[in-house]
Amino acid sequence: MKRPIRIGGGSGSSIDRRIGFAQLASGHPDDPVDVIIGDFMSEGNMTTLAAKRAAGGDSQTSYEQTFVNALKLGLEDIARNGIKVIVNAGGTDTERLHKVIVDLVKKRGLALQVAWISGDEVLPVILERSRANPDAFINKHTGETLASWPHTPIYAQCYLGGFGIAAALKHGADIVVCGRVADASPIIGAAAWWHGWDHSHLSELACSLVAGHLIECSTYVTGGNFTGFKRLEKGGRWLNLGYPIAEIGPAGDVVITKRKGTGGVVSVGTCTSQLLYEIQGPWYFNSDVTAILDNIAFTQVAKNRVSVSGIQAAPPPATTKVGITAHGGFHAETYYYIVGLDAEDKARMFEQQARSLFADPSVGSLENFTLLDFQLLGVPAKNPRSQTAATATLRIVAQAKRAEHLGMQKFMRPLMDLIMGAYPGGTVHMDTRMGLPRPIHEYFVTLLDQRDVKHQVHLPNGSVVDIPPPPKTQVFPSQQPSTPRFVSSAPVGAKKSALDIDFRPTIRAPLGAVVHARSGDKGSDANVGFFVEDRDQYKWMRKLLSVDKIIELLGDDYNGQAIDRFELPNILAVHFLLHDHLDRGVSCTSSVDFLGKNVAEYLRAKEVDIPRRFLLGRNVLGKL
Template structure:
């Protein structure tokens, strides 16, 4: 049995199917110098979830994430040698099959590792029953659209499960736990819950801290300086070891839920209050952070820098979990094709208008069958360019249609290319035409399902299974998170009244971090310095100010929700900001010493 007299050390070794595959083997091999108790990783995203689901329903092959096996196989001997536990999101739409593949792989290496897997995330039958019985309209949590009004037919649905199935599997002796779709932070919750023997009824605060810890390390190197707007500060060897091979995070979680974030020894990048703030703001949409097991309250959250590459988490609150959990539905979305042209030199706008007029003319007989046709200018030429590359832009012509035949080469690719001899001067198409042929695309719909409708179960290596009941106590929360009232700025609106100004990028003095959930867009801001920067940023990022910053990307009528949070802490720098929800952008900022 694991010792409960010290914090558990949990490493995040993958944040996506495209993350560096050497991490698991490297972390396991270095155990004598930098011990890890549990390796966690996430190989799932909305992109490969929909792709694997469609593959499974079409009977097109194995629908788990194969890159996980590439990461696991070279690590297995050290995982067994040092008694490291593993809990991962990698099963996608074939969790049972992936568990068998891992079991067989363990057997071929003559290792005595026990493999368990989690079921219950496949919930399309539950959704269909609830629809048939008129028990839910399943509104889209991003757009408010009702599922019955969706233009597509779902073929698969997955729920985001909590971490208690993982905890139960470890408690019964599992060494490796394979999940299909648990929430990104659930492996950390499950590992800490098992290690410390927590109780879901009495240890909510401890679980809430582990939830935030899981959120911080779920994207592997992001919290070590990846996707960080202060990345330039990490370039020098002295400051952060350079940009090559950024570290992988480690969460140290004590019995009482205290959290310290660090990284593997000898790695590049950095763990600072700034990098932790950046990852905290990723997909955070207000002061309530939900999970199937617990709700973390972020109203008083802050960070402190303990020492180099060690940051402590403070101020997390806890409340009961909601009675529902998020689910994602996959549907065939038709077909897509695209062609690229490369205008160069002067009069780029006129050249694109000429090309668009000519192509639209040739597409006219079939254009009514297209559900999407866009001419997208990607980038701008350099003024007074010194090379042809600097003077060239990318024009992407993309189309979608319900049927593949409406994007056949004769109906899309050829009309996009056959204008070349009547084109603008220097007209040059891209010669890699593979994207010009129709390929299937998927649609994704996010809604909520009662946890009582989910059959969360652990499948053990000996054929036995364990049922994980839904939480006994839950709490209903409003559909929209509370929005911070906008306070009047002491020195005027839109950043005015602070003396002489110089027009420049917001990033000169402000850090920012956005989520990546499509129409469920959010962005958080925090100031780099102290003093008046906080007040200035608050005055700038009013609702109208954000609309102005979004420019042509703002869709009229979409509501912007605003959350802000001011943090005063003793450490050198500390701060935070909260972000928007449900297809809305919201802003948050923080002052002076900040993370």
Template sequence: MTSLAKNHEKDPIDVLVGDWMSEANMTVRAGTKVNGQLDAYEPTFLEALEPALPYIYKYRIKVAVNAGAADTQKLHTAVKKMVQALGLDLSVAWISGDEVLPQLVDAQRRGESPFEDICTEENLEDWQFEPMYAQAYLGGLGIAKAFEMGADIVVCGRVSDASPVIGAAYWWHKWQRSDLDQLANAFVAGHLSECSSYSVGGNYTGFKDLEPLGWEKIGYPIVEIAHSGHVVVTKNKGSGGLVSVNTLTSQFLYEIQGPWYFNSDVTAILDDISFEHVSADRVALRGVRGALPPPTTKVGITAKPIYQAEMHWFMTGLDISAKGRMVETQIRTLLAPYISKFTHLSFQIIGSVPENPSNQNAATVDFRVIAQARKAEDLAPAKFARPCLDPIMCAYPGATPHLDLRQAFPKEIFEYYVTLIPQSAIHHRVHLGSGETIDVTPPLKTKVYSKNQPTHNDTTSAMGLETFGATVAAPLGTIVHARSGDKGSDCNVGFWVRYPDEYAWLQNLLSTSFMQDYLLGEEYKGGRVERFEFKGLKAVHFLLKDHLDRGVSCTSSVDFLGKNCAEFLRCRTVDVPLRFLARGRI
């Protein structure tokens, strides 16, 4: 925040926005709020804000963030004290209404909705866990109203990731709710910018091209939004990284779940989306259309905590699978008196040994034992850590347990449930620095959309793969970019290429059946797979329903954010046309 605000005279910005919320933050802060031991907002926001405040004041830059987590009012108080301590005349407002557990419980009791999990299709009454906190994703119009009423800084809890940008643009341009195309473009602009450096080269499969530009100082995206809704994405001057069609395609494909993109204020229709290179580090957004928002919004429900513990062993060299079977058998035998109290137990081999490894580290893999239980005492050291460690003298050749046993002690984790709640049930309010409170009404016009996104198992532009000429077996990622990420327990993954003929090949190669039967391999668990093509991006996108073992807050996977799913799929071997490889690898 300081680097952006301080450089205002050379690189002016009007509004600083920030997204501090993720499903991991939501669940952890919910637990903090309920146990009452600590303030349940995001303290790193205050760390970022304090040194930036003199420049925010000097240049009259507005600020809108969703760092309130589960304690927005307390964050508001902390920001006010910080502003006053610096002697700055800045008005601070806050947004409430995202905490919705009472409304959800009342509606469930009256039988108004089954509150179906949008990832698993489970009904809330069948969920095996007790809700303790629920947060709805609010839109951006409360932020817009706060700015309109003179607020300089607006702190929010769980507004949607893009809502600070939507709210800022709505206020600045004096838009109306009926300006759907403009709102939709601001919505997409918000998602292109809310993930910090991702649009500037972070988490990007073309990362090797960025090394000459400076891996150590990748910058931050800046979105320029016109009254017409026209969007150009750039970055802060003097920083490393890159804003390009490819970096923006990467961020876009990570965020979406299909061609319909929902927000409390608008639905973005993305069938015709594309990016246009304007000049160095300046890329225009094209083809986004707006439609009415849905009558509902997403709500994340956090359950009372369960507990998790894990133990690691190192295995080196030959016969890794057999070594794993041996120590698993021994550990299971010792766990037998306690295992009935576990809700989850798995044994995982992480990594593999290459042929003729050049050093010992290359020949070493991680054997991971992970268990979960409803009560901490069911994972007490005598019931988990000790049985996992005791086989040391009778296990496989080279048996070496990790001697840092901190992870083997039980820690709190939180089950998470994602459903929908009517916007009309939410009490969205703006709290101004003066003490005045303003209600934000839900949209009067909405549209009900199908539960599932449009999906096409195969391309409508069918061509035989043999028409692309001679091939060689190579990793998919030699010529194909990809990006993936979590949405609850769903995982979305998008693939895109550089040239039109490569796209024709990609469309025909990446069918739903090819994804399920080959690419995912043993990772495919039988869930629904939705597929959509984005011609303007030369991209094929998949939504893997319920793929991530319950989501980031409680998953047993080491890929807890789903971000390495794409990297796994890119290393899968396919038949790549030789003429594509002749152009060079990514």
């Protein structure tokens, strides 16, 4: 029986540190990895790279150059130690990235074989199917059809599974470059290759899918974006967070660890935090398998070593996710500063002045804006200790279909001209560059039958291998399981159970004094998962955090849309999906929280009635 494969997560995005590949590759022989994966794609750069590809021309680089920079730092160690590399950094031009890597390897004099994956570019089939059937493609977030979408698609990219990667490795590739494979597909592909799995190994594939989700965002599972971050200050553990390693055994057994001798931590808490990130319910879909998460559990088996269990499996859906990009117009923004007293009144005065000026025929901007928003960011401190503490920011955001409608004389200049009649202390940000129009892109998320995808592997010897769709699929309801509130499983009339603990007396305090949380984006949806550190806290939290309570905590930010809720009792978590919470998604949102990462922190700051004994115990997360 083969030993577990060790897969290192060397990059979580195009703006991760460049050192991940080098850090992981240098661990031999005491801390070796067999494969390093890198996740460079997101819904943000998918649209910008799509626009570059659609623009054409040799000057347009529509792959992720950041991968090339990262690979250069560790390439010799990768070659010396026989490490495989798998990345989705091809963006929208994987073939060109393949040529770049082949040239780099040749220039370094290394005997590495490079393969690339195609099939993610699907605009022609999308347009063909839409013309034949106007109802063929439904936006997963808005419910509108592609045929009724008021934008012209310029690019469409689907999410591929991992079996193309497995085939490339089987045929001798050392480096596999991909475009839009799903974030966890490199891990699925590597594990399937190593252990010889095929589509019949659903349980093993589901475990590798979850392992992939845990390490795909690199240091998010080793202490990054973790609400227990203050515990990492001692000993400087929040410095140089180590890149994660997933050990996946032949039966799908998974242990998450990290590069030795680095900062950060791998704990039940960090793994729980990362699991809750970007999921949309208990069914976690991939083109190769569906992981069922209801009974997932984490166990701390040693320092910086967490085992994963309780994952169930189902066949994959017959469809795969597709992101369709279109030109969405232009965006501009600028900032005024508000200091001290009456911040809301000052902001209201300025907004009324600005709207009046934009409506003036001599300016004539208002009718051309598709969006004009005034956002007061922050609140000046009471009795402030410094002027900085007394300062809030008024953000003015505008969008329009044409760039000239946001030109200097139409947007930035009128706002600057208001300064002499503005509120007391009115001060505009002097850097006008963000006030100039920049392109934005609309993003349409839908599903495509996997049989319509031409998934291919381009091997180092020039031959091509076709990857068929999965032989067995399953149809899932469009709505994931959701329970709006905790429902006891105890029969009516049963004796008082452990869930009926009296949690009085209580103290009014921020939810985050006891509760961890993590949030993120999926298109225009935001997801947020809450978790705690012991069973009593969970019994209290699962009762407290209903859909109605989340609506109450959201306050003015609740948009009236549906909210889904499900529980993960083995990891003491409750998860919520906030539909359409993020405006129109990362590519064209008007929110400063364009990735949804701060929804959790906002909700943790809200005050609730917390059992007094929790606040006096050792698990308090922050000072009151």
